[in-house]
Amino acid sequence: MDTQESETAMARLYLVILQRWLWLIVLAMLLGASIAYLLSRSSQPVYEAVTTLLVSEGQKIGGTDYDVLLMDERLARTYGELLKGSLLLKQVSAQVSPSVNSDDLRKMIIVDTVRDTQLITLRVRHTDPKLAARIANAIPQVFMKQNAEQQAARLDSSKQIIKQQMQSSQAEIVSTQQSIDAERVKATPDPNTLAHLETLLAQSRAAYQELQQQYQSIQLAQTEASQTLTVSEPAQVPQQPILPRTPLNIVVGALLGLMGGIAVASLITYVDNTIRNADDVERATRQAVLGSILRIKGKGDAQKPILATLPNSAAAESYRVLSTNLEFAVLGAGGLPALLLVTSTQPMEGKTTTLANLGVSLAKAGQRVLLVDGDLRHPALHKQFDLPNNVGLTSLLLHPTMDLQESIQDTGIERLRVLTAGPVPANPGEVVRLAQTRALLSQCKALADYVLVDSPPVLAAADASLLAQHANTVLLVTEVGRTRADALRHAVGALTQVGAHIAGVVLNKVVAQQNSRYYGGYDYGYYAPERTATKRARPSLAQAVSKPRKKAARAQGVERSS
Template identity: 35%
Template sequence: MMGLRDYWRVLARRWWLIAALVVLAAGSAYVYSKLQQPFYRSSIRLFVIPWRPDYGVTLVVRETIRQYSQLLTTDAIINRVNSQLQLDLPPEEFRRRVRVSEAADAQAILIEADDPNPEMARRIVLALAEAFREQQQLRMKDVDKRDRVDVERYDDPSPPVLAWPRTRSNVLAGGVLGLVVGVLIAFLQEFLDDTVKTVEESERLLGRAVLGMVPRFPAPAGRKSGGSSVEMEKALITRLDPRSPAAEAFRQLRTSIQFASPDRPVRSLLLTSTGPEEGKTTTLANLGIAFAQAGSRVIMVDADLRRPGLHKLFGLKNQVGLTSVVVGDPDQELPLFETGVENLWLLPSGPLPPNPAELLASRRMAEVMERLAKAADYVLYDSPPVLAVTDAAILASRVDGVLLVLQAGKTRREFARRAKTALEKVNARILGTILTGVKPDRTLQAYYGEED
């Protein structure tokens, strides 16, 4: 069940959509108003004068209004005004332009008329007032003086004012409508969006702690399209800009891992994800740098024998690596490459084998993993997504801990649940999750910006 904070987060995430709809609706209302033919309104009041002092004035006014309304529905008076003013308006159109009501002072009849020509609006109400006054005089001609009710003009026609379109009201109504529609669409999108977006959502969904939140930062191009050396360098934010919020996020992740299991120290870690392009490889590279910067000896192992990418991040070749050791001489020296970061080495994937899963599940692979564990304080394994192939599940049962990488706004909830289930089936020790692609906190950005 969503709370007030959840509602606020939904609105904050989609504020641009709401704002766009408000501007669009208000702008459309403004354009619509400007395209409409303007109508001007003039009014006049007729004073009701009963000759009998004790006559109910309110009743007289109401009766007169009713009678006048009936007169306005007759073609005779319409034709008279049409002829007098040369309007040539159909009776129904004439009736739509004229309104009769009781004036606020309760002793007068208010006549209003609308017309595209402001002067014509004034002439219409004047003609109607005179026509009604003459009709009333004819009706009262043979009435006893004590029962007569006269009608006289209370004032001259009012100066015509713009009655339509009401641009300001239309724009305001359009903006309110856009706001309502925007909020409804925002919550509809939230309901239809089945991706993991927040720490609370991830922890509630998987029952695992989020050990780190990695904010958005420049990442290399996708593996299919490749990426320049400059793009790859930008991905190593912990080395490129160690004082940035993203670099601090990786240091916090390092600390969280170190304290995640005080009774069973974690020395070998597997990073996997639910699918491709969720930041798994970039996260592992920066985490390795963070561990190395703290003085630990770290070996990164590219165990993704299908689409390896660690060697590209560090600008290294992939001619020899993990597969060379597993299928070659077991006594040969591990082909560890320096990365340019002190205490950090990389074991690339090596030539891609035709049977990656069988190779990773082999006894020789287990022996290589034992050698790696003895050669460093931390060994970080990069693997394919756990839902794509069985490679990650095979390795997960052989390491001290597994970190599941989820990308905010991209990883689907169902995929996250399935990934957790797949890891639990092989008795993997899931330390927690890492949420990547998180929107940077403005306060932290300002703080680190000042420091720089």
């Protein structure tokens, strides 16, 4: 099972690389193909002239080392090597083109033997097609001439030896015959001596006859020795170059570019380990992604809950999806009331904006929501709703006698109230550690169905870990393309270490195209007309919440029906 999961993870990783860096991979392919095309166009064309040679059996010669000369594949391979000999190529160079030395010729020629045949294919490659053809025809001619001369010299030497043997044998015949004649003229010839001499005479005549046959065979071999290698098909002047192979080079260049592009993309992905999608989150932390929040254009929009200013926008819908996932998958499972801590890995990732819009979404869904600004170092929740920050959480913690109800402020949105951070203390970390923090948060839970607490980033201060111990669950906000995987992993580890329950991760500031895998592109097209209309005159937060309740209900009904 682990092996299957590992293979699946690797496949998903390569798919992510392909999706993210497709433009780079395509660019690398085009670059590789272009370079291959330019190199092919700039390189000088090479022509190939081909000569086919036939190796035939030699003349059988009896009695000597040249009796049997079998021409088979082994002889053809031998000739193939001899055709590339230095002495031969020097003679060919002197005959065809003295400017081309033997070493250059050896690089030009390719000799192949055709399997199960006695054929030899001689290929010569050169930028000059005529010179290639001349060299291809000259090499076998010079070789056959050399071979014929060497064969003739060997046969002449054999003839001289046999001729001497024949002369010696003939002298023996004459001497033996004289001895026989001398023995016969005696008055009483010795029969045994005559029989012996006649036997010697017969043997000498037989040896002489055999030498005569060998001599005749060598004479016949001399006339046919040059036929052991013949030109079956002479080389013609090639009309078309074989190199460069421009189409093949373009394909190879594109493939090399593809491999290079994938390698570069993989290297960038390995070096740049920022979180970019849900797969990155799951690989780094094994945490589920509960929602992907679209990037909100413009600094002004980022300071106000978009669910109040642009309720029908695609970004607002992404907050509603997050709210639904939280309500059914996490918060609703534990029953009411629920205290949710919203934090991030590092500053400026959008945790406060996420918390504010999540609160608006839950409030519009009929829940009583209390937002608490627990970021005592850089409080910003009051800016989301244009509220004063004179009295808040720090005031209640440092002055336990103060009334909680009087410190909570209305936002103008029904069922949504806010407890701001209050004046920034000199030692925020010590204030959060106060014993009355748990009691105060318990009081907050008694006043609402959902209490959403904003806290400092996990890796920026210990406050988040302290506050997480009082929460039912934690929502971790991460910015796409900015938060590093190792930082997110350390943040999850820090929260887990204090026993916090992490509901999941929110991908924030996602570009619409990146988010299409979650929304399928439908919502963007559906809400596009609304965005165009609201772009002309965007309402302020006060205008948004002061509309008649009847119109708000009608708009809410349209949203739900969609």
